[in-house]
Amino acid sequence: EEQLVQSGAEVKKPGESLKISCKTSGFSFTTYWIAWVRQMPGKGPEWVGAIYPGDSDGKYSPSFQGHVTISADRSTKTVYLQWSSLAASDTAIYYCARTAPGRYFEFYSPFYLRHWGQGTLVTVSS
């Protein structure tokens, strides 16, 4: 059974750093993208970015590029989302999710999300 299990809720102050995790099991870690999706209170989902653990290729939404880093550890089948300096506007639930298999090319896109983690609530407040 495919599973994505996320780390627990976090409360941080503005300017602090943070790394949250998404541990996967039940599927080939290196042949699917793992995406991060932000959902701010009362709002719709937003694509943060995704990583292909097979070669650690990372792609980011322009809105998040430079503000977060996505990484993967093949030995533990875990994907991470990290911030070096949090802002109050980062307060949200962050979901990790698995795409369809394979790489993106002109006639194929795998970026729909069939399996999701339970979400990690990140609260940033002074």
Add this chain to the structure above:
Amino acid sequence: DIRMTQSPSTLSASIGDRVTITCRASQSIGSWLAWYQQKPGRAPKLLIYKASSFEDEVPSRFSASGSGTDFTLTISSVQPDDFATYYCQDYSSYSVTFGQGTKLEIK
């Protein structure tokens, strides 16, 4: 970035009603569109991908169509379990975007 616009934002319906949600892309996305259902406190749940391909457990009262810029999700006879928020998603490129959502509520 491609913008995804859903309408309506809120939809009030009674059990047994037929309802349709529309999603419009700011430029052609082919059939690279997914639909999700989200209930409070839960992660979104994939219903449909590639515009009209259904996940195994999706009830037959759901139908979906469209390509290019205009897409629809229809529930032929709304059931109690269907009251939720629905999102469309463009995944035609690395720059994935979601619609703003349509909340289906009980009339």
